[in-house]
Amino acid sequence: MALIVQKFGGTSVGTVERIQQVAEKVKKFRENGDDIVVVVSAMSGETNRLIDLARQVSDDQPVPRELDVMVSTGEQVTIALLAMALIKRGVPAVSYTGNQVRILTDSAHNKARILQIDDQKLRADLKAGRVVVVAGFQGVDEHGNITTLGRGGSDTTGVALAAALKADECQIYTDVDGVYTTDPRVVPQAQRLEKITFEEMLEMASLGSKVLQIRSVEFAGKYNVPLRVLHSFQEGPGTLITLDEEETMEQPIISGIAFNRDEAKLTIRGVPDIPGVAFKILGPISATNIEVDMIVQNVAHDNTTDFTFTVHRNDYQSAYQVLENTARELGAREVIGDIKIAKVSIVGVGMRSHAGVASRMFEALAKENINIQMISTSEIKVSVVIEEKYLELAVRALHTAFELDAPARQGE
Amino acid sequence: MALIVQKFGGTSVGTVERIQQVAEKVKKFRENGDDIVVVVSAMSGETNRLIDLARQVSDDQPVPRELDVMVSTGEQVTIALLAMALIKRGVPAVSYTGNQVRILTDSAHNKARILQIDDQKLRADLKAGRVVVVAGFQGVDEHGNITTLGRGGSDTTGVALAAALKADECQIYTDVDGVYTTDPRVVPQAQRLEKITFEEMLEMASLGSKVLQIRSVEFAGKYNVPLRVLHSFQEGPGTLITLDEEETMEQPIISGIAFNRDEAKLTIRGVPDIPGVAFKILGPISATNIEVDMIVQNVAHDNTTDFTFTVHRNDYQSAYQVLENTARELGAREVIGDIKIAKVSIVGVGMRSHAGVASRMFEALAKENINIQMISTSEIKVSVVIEEKYLELAVRALHTAFELDAPARQGE
Numbered sequence: 025m026a027l028i029v030q031k032f033g034g035t036s037v038g039t040v041e042r043i044q045q046v047a048e049k050v051k052k053f054r055e056n057g058d059d060i061v062v063v064v065s066a067m068s069g070e071t072n073r074l075i076d077l078a079r080q081v082s083d084d085q086p087v088p089r090e091l092d093v094m095v096s097t098g099e100q101v102t103i104a105l106l107a108m109a110l111i112k113r114g115v116p117a118v119s120y121t122g123n124q125v126r127i128l129t130d131s132a133h134n135k136a137r138i139l140q141i142d143d144q145k146l147r148a149d150l151k152a153g154r155v156v157v158v159a160g161f162q163g164v165d166e167h168g169n170i171t172t173l174g175r176g177g178s179d180t181t182g183v184a185l186a187a188a189l190k191a192d193e194c195q196i197y198t199d200v201d202g203v204y205t206t207d208p209r210v211v212p213q214a215q216r217l218e219k220i221t222f223e224e225m226l227e228m229a230s231l232g233s234k235v236l237q238i239r240s241v242e243f244a245g246k247y248n249v250p251l252r253v254l255h256s257f258q259e260g261p262g263t264l265i266t267l268d269e270e271e272t273m274e275q276p277i278i279s280g281i282a283f284n285r286d287e288a289k290l291t292i293r294g295v296p297d298i299p300g301v302a303f304k305i306l307g308p309i310s311a312t313n314i315e316v317d318m319i320v321q322n323v324a325h326d327n328t329t330d331f332t333f334t335v336h337r338n339d340y341q342s343a344y345q346v347l348e349n350t351a352r353e354l355g356a357r358e359v360i361g362d363i364k365i366a367k368v369s370i371v372g373v374g375m376r377s378h379a380g381v382a383s384r385m386f387e388a389l390a391k392e393n394i395n396i397q398m399i400s401t402s403e404i405k406v407s408v409v410i411e412e413k414y415l416e417l418a419v420r421a422l423h424t425a426f427e428l429d430a431p432a433r434q435g436e
Numbered sequence: 437m438a439l440i441v442q443k444f445g446g447t448s449v450g451t452v453e454r455i456q457q458v459a460e461k462v463k464k465f466r467e468n469g470d471d472i473v474v475v476v477s478a479m480s481g482e483t484n485r486l487i488d489l490a491r492q493v494s495d496d497q498p499v500p501r502e503l504d505v506m507v508s509t510g511e512q513v514t515i516a517l518l519a520m521a522l523i524k525r526g527v528p529a530v531s532y533t534g535n536q537v538r539i540l541t542d543s544a545h546n547k548a549r550i551l552q553i554d555d556q557k558l559r560a561d562l563k564a565g566r567v568v569v570v571a572g573f574q575g576v577d578e579h580g581n582i583t584t585l586g587r588g589g590s591d592t593t594g595v596a597l598a599a600a601l602k603a604d605e606c607q608i609y610t611d612v613d614g615v616y617t618t619d620p621r622v623v624p625q626a627q628r629l630e631k632i633t634f635e636e637m638l639e640m641a642s643l644g645s646k647v648l649q650i651r652s653v654e655f656a657g658k659y660n661v662p663l664r665v666l667h668s669f670q671e672g673p674g675t676l677i678t679l680d681e682e683e684t685m686e687q688p689i690i691s692g693i694a695f696n697r698d699e700a701k702l703t704i705r706g707v708p709d710i711p712g713v714a715f716k717i718l719g720p721i722s723a724t725n726i727e728v729d730m731i732v733q734n735v736a737h738d739n740t741t742d743f744t745f746t747v748h749r750n751d752y753q754s755a756y757q758v759l760e761n762t763a764r765e766l767g768a769r770e771v772i773g774d775i776k777i778a779k780v781s782i783v784g785v786g787m788r789s790h791a792g793v794a795s796r797m798f799e800a801l802a803k804e805n806i807n808i809q810m811i812s813t814s815e816i817k818v819s820v821v822i823e824e825k826y827l828e829l830a831v832r833a834l835h836t837a838f839e840l841d842a843p844a845r846q847g848e
Contacts, residue, residue, distance in 0.1 A: 100506070123535065
């Protein structure tokens with residue numbers, strides 16, 4: 025008999041019919057003898073409806089505390105509906121808001137962090153044979169104010185509850201049946217991964233595989249909560265995300281290929297090569313609240329250097345202006361930019377124990393005549409920036425080169 | 437500087453525009469230097485939408501505990517919106533759910549009763565110059581379960597808060613500008629009452645003047661909370677409801693004429709005049725959960741008596757059947773019934789100190805050739821049952837006879 029925390033997102037509980045399907049699913053688990061805690065989001069569309077109402081009365085700037093009072097009602101409706109649907113099916117159930125559980129958070133409204141979870145009530149209910157339905161995304165601060173964890177925070181609620189209850193598994197139900205080696209829309213031979221480590225998942229997630237909220241993966245890694253990504257309405261084992269690296273030894277060195285085309289590249293050329301120049305360039309960018317992703321500075325040449333970094337495409341124009349000012353101040357030669365770029369990364373803990381992974385990547389790209397504009401590496405990841413039009417070609421080439429293509433389809 | 441509790445119902449906060457109007461109104465009071473606690477209902481239509489969702493997942497029988505979790509979100513949305521609208525207008529404000537205030541109730545879900553209100557937070561907020569916006573209709577039981585007071589319970593929340601805070605006045609904003617001497621649709625000369633006592637208001641309310649929830653008036657009377665009925669979006673003094681009888685001495689003996697046509701009359705004739713016969717007749721009616729309003733039994737005649745009572749028209753058919761069975765068992769002569777009746781009542785604390793009020797009523801009806809079928813009296817009320825078609829005529833005649841017609845229109 026296992027203790028399982030199951031999280032269903034807004035689409036999975038988007039209609040009365042879907043809530044009933046979720047109830048059926050939970051019932052089956054219960055009948056297998058497992059103890060179940062369900063975490064649900066607001067019905068899809070509901071949070072936006074509430075935020076829209078809030079904007080209407082507050083010139084688009086809702087007071088954060090009151091916005092939390094409002095949007096937290098979204099999940100409150102879903103927990104009650106799911107508890108009702110379970111009880112109607114003969115499954116004893118009880119719903120709790122974040123406040124009722126007591127999911128204690130800090131007071132950072134709209135983006136609060138969980139500090140502590142009181143597991144007393146939940147344990148008593150589980151012991152009494154009840155399914156516990158908890159509102160995701162919300163908590164309460166020490167003064168009794170309602171808080172929310174920010175968008176997607178329901179995943180974090182699920183993982184935090186699983187950690188507090190020392191659950192055997194935290195299952196995140198989504199609209200995909202697991203984590204793939206890469207986006208199947210780009211590479212039809214992409215395969216569902218049976219297992220992936222937290223570290224790899226973090227790299228995959230932050231690089232654009234938006235299956236899970238990054239924060240919830242960090243949280244799961246920190247507390248070693250086995251996390252499983254599953255499809256809400258299809259059967260299947262999904263993908264298990266764990267600490268465990270050993271069993272991946274026999275698997276390919278690379279777990280997956282991540283990519284995104286949300287970035288733009290900026291280069292400041294002919295900057296005097298003096299100490300502190302990196303800060304002089306990036307300081308004004310950060311001060312404008314623009315996040316920088318990749319940063320590359322090569323060795324100096326004639327006492328000047330070229331400095332390149334990437335930002336989100338939405339920030340490209342403002343970053344360009346800031347950089348032009350900096351260029352004038354530093355007496356740099358010029359600023360050039362490019363929004364038609366894409367980032368492709370190979371991710372895998374296998375890199376740690378295998379040499380030559382990066383060169384194998386570069387070789388595969390070279391074979392396709394794809395020029396690499398920037399390179400950045402971490403312990404379990406190699407990222408390159410290439411011209412956007414080569415993105416699909418690059419991803420497919422790498423998927424094949426690292427033997428990730430599904431065997432059944434290899435002959436295609 | 438007064439402390440005022442203001443309650444706005446679902447229609448008054450039914451749209452974003454109306455919530456903004458309410459915020460403007462509250463702002464004006466605040467600028468006069470008054471301390472304000474606002475109680476709001478769910479936006480009109482919202483509670484029904486939620487109940488409808490609940491029914492869909494639970495075969496029309498939602499679990500009471502979970503239904504409370506759901507419907508309480510309706511007011512939670514409104515408090516946040518109103519607090520936002522106030523803050524946007526430069527009025528410091530904070531919202532509280534029933535649980536956050538701590539409005540402690542019993543555990544009777546969907547129809548809970550308020551046991552205690554913690555006024556600590558509210559007092560601290562008022563002292564800090566904040567308007568406090570409280571969700572009506574809801575509370576929390578000793579175990580932390582969300583409860584609701586049942587339909588219309590927001591009036592009760594307002595009065596209970598006013599009592600707990602020893603407020604100077606509890607203002608109930610509605611779609612009428614006060615309590616009238618009778619329904620202005622029947623008597624154009626009907627006047628708004630400046631004042632009315634709790635007792636009178638209870639008689640008026642239970643007789644069909646549905647301005648206020650009866651429970652809230654009882655509550656206000658019990659704790660002597662001055663209650664004022666006002667129009668949400670029109671200026672005016674409204675009607676004050678108080679304990680105070682003295683100032684009404686100079687006013688007409690009768691405060692108002694109430695009436696309803698929701699009742700039906702049932703008579704069992706020729707019942708043996710023996711002890712316990714009233715119970716034998718009404719016991720089976722009560723056992724069928726039918727409420728009886730007026731009851732009249734006249735002196736016996738030839739050792740038999742006639743027994744008449746009224747029930748709601750919706751219960752007429754079932755009451756008739758029950759009564760026919762009883763008639764057979766008791767050996768009564770016959771059962772007769774009439775649904776084409778109306779009840780008209782004169783209400784006023786002035787009756788206590790004035791003799792001949794009833795006969796003045798009967799005289800006025802006699803002048804119009806209206807036959808009285810039943811009479812029932814209480815300390816501050818005389819009710820008669822008449823044929824339905826004479827209802828308007830009777831009300832107008834009584835309104836004039838008791839000098840309630842508006843002076844400006846008396847010449848009409």
